[in-house]
Amino acid sequence: DARVTQTPRHKVTEMGQEVTMRCQPILGHNTVFWYRQTMMQGLELLAYFRNRAPLDDSGMPKDRFSAEMPDATLATLKIQPSEPRDSAVYFCASGLAPTGAGANVLTFGAGSRLTVL
Amino acid sequence: DQQVKQNSPSLSVQEGRISILNCDYTNSMFDYFLWYKKYPAEGPTFLISISSIKDKNEDGRFTVFLNKSAKHLSLHIVPSQPGDSAVYFCAAKRAGTASKLTFGTGTRLQVTL
Numbered sequence: 131d132a133r134v135t136q137t138p139r140h141k142v143t144e145m146g147q148e149v150t151m152r153c154q155p156i157l158g159h160n161t162v163f164w165y166r167q168t169m170m171q172g173l174e175l176l177a178y179f180r181n182r183a184p185l186d187d188s189g190m191p192k193d194r195f196s197a198e199m200p201d202a203t204l205a206t207l208k209i210q211p212s213e214p215r216d217s218a219v220y221f222c223a224s225g226l227a228p229t230g231a232g233a234n235v236l237t238f239g240a241g242s243r244l245t246v247l
Numbered sequence: 248d249q250q251v252k253q254n255s256p257s258l259s260v261q262e263g264r265i266s267i268l269n270c271d272y273t274n275s276m277f278d279y280f281l282w283y284k285k286y287p288a289e290g291p292t293f294l295i296s297i298s299s300i301k302d303k304n305e306d307g308r309f310t311v312f313l314n315k316s317a318k319h320l321s322l323h324i325v326p327s328q329p330g331d332s333a334v335y336f337c338a339a340k341r342a343g344t345a346s347k348l349t350f351g352t353g354t355r356l357q358v359t360l
Binding site: 169170173234239241 | 336
């Protein structure tokens with residue numbers, strides 16, 4: 131049963147601390163997305179990669195957030211320094227980019243719930 | 248700017264009845280639409296999708312309708328079951344942007360006995 135694995139599942143930290151969230155996409159998937167779930171905005175796209183190359187990170191506050199894919203089995207989302215307004219659930223999703231029309235179905239991880247005090 | 252809108256934060260339906268979840272969008276460049284379902288403490292899971300060249304897609308108890316002129320889509324669940332109680336997200340993809348999905352804020356469906 132292929133799944134997207136996210137760690138940590140829960141993280142409580144103090145304002146100003148660095149936070150790193152990790153994601154293992156499904157083997158063979160070539161697109162990886164980071165979303166953030168908030169009550170007001172729903173699921174906001176932060177960044178996404180195709181074949182490990184960053185395609186769009188316009189949804190991410192650049193001064194404190196960074197996203198990378200060191201290799202095909204690992205994606206990271208880092209916040210430095212963290213702020214209380216960053217408290218949310220962060221989801222990673224992976225998929226296979228379609229070669230034709232349509233959109234690939236993304237498979238989501240269970241999320242990392244971040245609380246910044 | 249919220250390009251995909253789900254104006255009803257919650258919906259309660261009796262078991263066996265029809266559930267209708269609505270979604271509006273503003274970007275006429277969207278060419279593919281999806282519905283995802285989310286249980287607490289889990290990630291969203293894909294439910295059903297529709298291309299902009301169609302106006303209906305059906306999969307078992309789930310049917311998605313698309314009205315392009317009104318920029319509106321809806322998800323019908325019939326008959327509704329208690330296990331359908333979850334948050335439902337509408338998502339849309341813009342033409343030329345493979346895989347990049349814009350999501351709505353979600354509608355919480357409660358199916359009561």
